[in-house]
Amino acid sequence: MAAVDRGAATRPGGHGLHLGRLRVRDVRTYVEADVELGPGLTVVAGPNGAGKTNLLEAAYLACTGRSFRQASDADLVRRGAEAGNASATVVTRSGPSVFSVGVDPQAPRGRRLRVDGTPVETLLDHPSRPRMSVFLPDRMVLVKGGPALRRAHLDQLLAVLRPSSSPVRRAFHEALRQRNALLGSLKARGVGVERAGQELQPWDATLAAAAAGLTTARRETAEAIRPAVNVRAAQLGLAGELEISYRPRASEDPEEVVAALAERHAGDLERGFTHHGPHRDDLAVRRDGRLITRFGSQGEQRLSLLALLLGEADVMEEATGSRPVLLLDDVMSELDADRRARLVGLIRERGQALVTVTEAGHVPGAGDEGVGLVDVVPGSAVVARVAAGAPADAPPADEDAA
Amino acid sequence: MQPAPIERLVAAFSRLPGVGPRTAQRLTYHVLSRPDEDARALATALIEVKELIGECRICFNLAEGERCVICEDPRRDPTLLCVVETPADVLPVERTHEYRGRYHVLGGALSPVDGVGPRDLRLEELYRRVLEGDPDDPARGSGPLVDDGTTSSGGPTVTEVVVATNPTTSGEATALHIGAELRERSPQVRVSRLASGLPVGADLEHADEVTLGRAFAGRRTI
Numbered sequence: 001m002a003a004v005d006r007g008a009a010t011r012p013g014g015h016g017l018h019l020g021r022l023r024v025r026d027v028r029t030y031v032e033a034d035v036e037l038g039p040g041l042t043v044v045a046g047p048n049g050a051g052k053t054n055l056l057e058a059a060y061l062a063c064t065g066r067s068f069r070q071a072s073d074a075d076l077v078r079r080g081a082e083a084g085n086a087s088a089t090v091v092t093r094s095g096p097s098v099f100s101v102g103v104d105p106q107a108p109r110g111r112r113l114r115v116d117g118t119p120v121e122t123l124l125d126h127p128s129r130p131r132m133s134v135f136l137p138d139r140m141v142l143v144k145g146g147p148a149l150r151r152a153h154l155d156q157l158l159a160v161l162r163p164s165s166s167p168v169r170r171a172f173h174e175a176l177r178q179r180n181a182l183l184g185s186l187k188a189r190g191v192g193v194e195r196a197g198q199e200l201q202p203w204d205a206t207l208a209a210a211a212a213g214l215t216t217a218r219r220e221t222a223e224a225i226r227p228a229v230n231v232r233a234a235q236l237g238l239a240g241e242l243e244i245s246y247r248p249r250a251s252e253d254p255e256e257v258v259a260a261l262a263e264r265h266a267g268d269l270e271r272g273f274t275h276h277g278p279h280r281d282d283l284a285v286r287r288d289g290r291l292i293t294r295f296g297s298q299g300e301q302r303l304s305l306l307a308l309l310l311g312e313a314d315v316m317e318e319a320t321g322s323r324p325v326l327l328l329d330d331v332m333s334e335l336d337a338d339r340r341a342r343l344v345g346l347i348r349e350r351g352q353a354l355v356t357v358t359e360a361g362h363v364p365g366a367g368d369e370g371v372g373l374v375d376v377v378p379g380s381a382v383v384a385r386v387a388a389g390a391p392a393d394a395p396p397a398d399e400d401a402a
Numbered sequence: 403m404q405p406a407p408i409e410r411l412v413a414a415f416s417r418l419p420g421v422g423p424r425t426a427q428r429l430t431y432h433v434l435s436r437p438d439e440d441a442r443a444l445a446t447a448l449i450e451v452k453e454l455i456g457e458c459r460i461c462f463n464l465a466e467g468e469r470c471v472i473c474e475d476p477r478r479d480p481t482l483l484c485v486v487e488t489p490a491d492v493l494p495v496e497r498t499h500e501y502r503g504r505y506h507v508l509g510g511a512l513s514p515v516d517g518v519g520p521r522d523l524r525l526e527e528l529y530r531r532v533l534e535g536d537p538d539d540p541a542r543g544s545g546p547l548v549d550d551g552t553t554s555s556g557g558p559t560v561t562e563v564v565v566a567t568n569p570t571t572s573g574e575a576t577a578l579h580i581g582a583e584l585r586e587r588s589p590q591v592r593v594s595r596l597a598s599g600l601p602v603g604a605d606l607e608h609a610d611e612v613t614l615g616r617a618f619a620g621r622r623t624i
Contacts, residue, residue: 162611164609164610164611164614165610165611166610167610167611167612167613168611168612171571171612174570174571175571175575177515178512178513178514178515178571178572178575179514181514181515182514182519184514185514185517185519198582199519199520201578201579201582202512202574202575202576202577202578202579202582203514203575205575205578206571206574206575206578209574210571213611213612213615217611
């Protein structure tokens with residue numbers, strides 16, 4: 001899927017530019033892994049089940065404190081080990097910073113997050129934290145599946161591009177929760193529509209104000225990424241116009257939303273929840289007017305998602321000054337040779353990317369200078385220090401380990 | 403394992419807000435290390451505050467006796483009511499020295515999620531105060547404060563209600579609810595809401611969209 005992880009707010013300077021060293025201990029299949037990553041493309045190659053995705057997950061974990069597979073602590077820690085740790089040296093404009101996440105399923109206080117050895121509550125709003133954009137094959141549902149995932153994705157993007165809209169999102173979800181609770185209670189009490197309308201009125205107005213603001217913010221965000229996504233789609237060899245459009249149900253005028261909510265009081269009461277508002281919206285991805293969600297082939301859907309991620313990365317880079325690190329898992333399968341070459345060309349243009357493949361040969365230019373290669377050997381459960389995109393005998397920087 | 407009386411006090415302290423087990427332990431040892439009279443004074447203060455402090459019969463603020471000091475004060479303007487969620491909200495408004503009217507403490511805010519509806523708040527009491535004036539008003543003896551302001555019960559009529567509920571989702575909905583009810587029941591009364599906007603000394607650049615939007619909506623001529 002495309003998890004645009006919510007980065008730190010737009011703060012000048014200090015943004016993570018790329019991951020340097022990645023160290024993993026007792027996470028998933030790894031007893032130990034120690035990888036030096038270059039600032040550009042790194043190919044993570046190995047047969048099925050060798051632990052390639054786990055390495056990407058560890059990188060994500062180290063920088064966010066979370067798993068991109070929503071894994072529990074017990075899932076993350078290697079079987080037989082008591083606790084695991086993932087740490088990443090993040091190279092920023094103002095120097096390196098070590099992000100470290102300790103996972104111990106027995107620990108009462110959850111994961112232990114540290115930046116340069118200092119415990120922190122969350123890594124998510126740390127100014128040096130790099131943002132990450134993730135492609136996972138089992139999360140193609142973002143393109144194939146229902147609108148809820150696309151809404152969530154759009155809102156995550158919104159949080160990065162317009163951090164000042166966070167209060168609107170929070171206010172909307174709070175008002176929705178309250179209004180739904182009220183509907184449930186009115187329904188349970190068997191209150192008539194007219195009396196119920198009076199009780200609903202203040203919540204209609206509160207919800208409408210936030211809903212209108214959220215709809216505007218989402219529409220503007222969708223409009224902001226559309227041109228970049230379209231450019232990326234063409235570059236990836238996706239013929240025709242790729243159109244990203246936000247399809248709001250509710251108006252951007254609070255008074256119109258209030259009227260629309262009032263019209264639906266009877267229906268809302270019957271069902272016990274609010275069925276009008278931005279919580280029902282969708283982000284439509286169309287190619288030449290046809291919904292990719294319904295009519296696209298596997299390859300088209302994959303390319304659309306990649307175009308979305310790359311286009312979003314462009315917009316994020318422009319808005320925040322730093323490009324998200326791309327974590328692309330098993331992205332080459334189902335792409336023909338031409339599309340592979342195009343994708344790799346785009347990835348190598350700028351920014352850092354980690355790409356997993358079963359055979360390095362699937363990545364055109366994998367042997368080139370400046371492209372890192374991490375060989376994941378199955379069963380070994382150890383990735384030795386691998387210099388990726390850097391000379392193999394580069395001096396280790398031991399002092400930066402947390 | 404500590405003696406039972408110590409355990410009991412630690413447990414009692416740790417039920418206080420913001421006090422964890424460590425602090426509770428520390429407080430307990432502190433009490434033990436001090437003279438007996440200190441502990442007695444603390445215990446007396448605790449019991450007294452519960453025995454002597456109740457709700458003001460008129461505004462539901464905290465009061466020693468039937469009425470709170472503000473409702474007792476004849477200099478406070480009885481035609482002006484400030485509606486707040488809890489007694490704790492009275493203090494910050496008082497500290498501004500901007501407000502010379504009386505209060506009405508709702509006892510919370512509408513929150514369907516927590517099962518708090520209009521009937522769980524002191525709303526009927528508010529509407530009655532606005533409609534009829536305060537009963538046994540100390541200001542009554544001195545006559546009406548506004549020319550046409552007397553009612554059957556004798557208290558001066560409220561002319562303005564300032565809704566100072568919190569600028570949260572719950573507080574906003576509560577304010578809207580009060581506004582709609584008062585428009586219907588007492589259309590002659592002015593209902594206002596505290597302005598919300600930019601904090602003093604802050605930078606425009608760092609304001610969020612909601613705050614800035616409200617600041618714009620509530621802008622005034624200079």
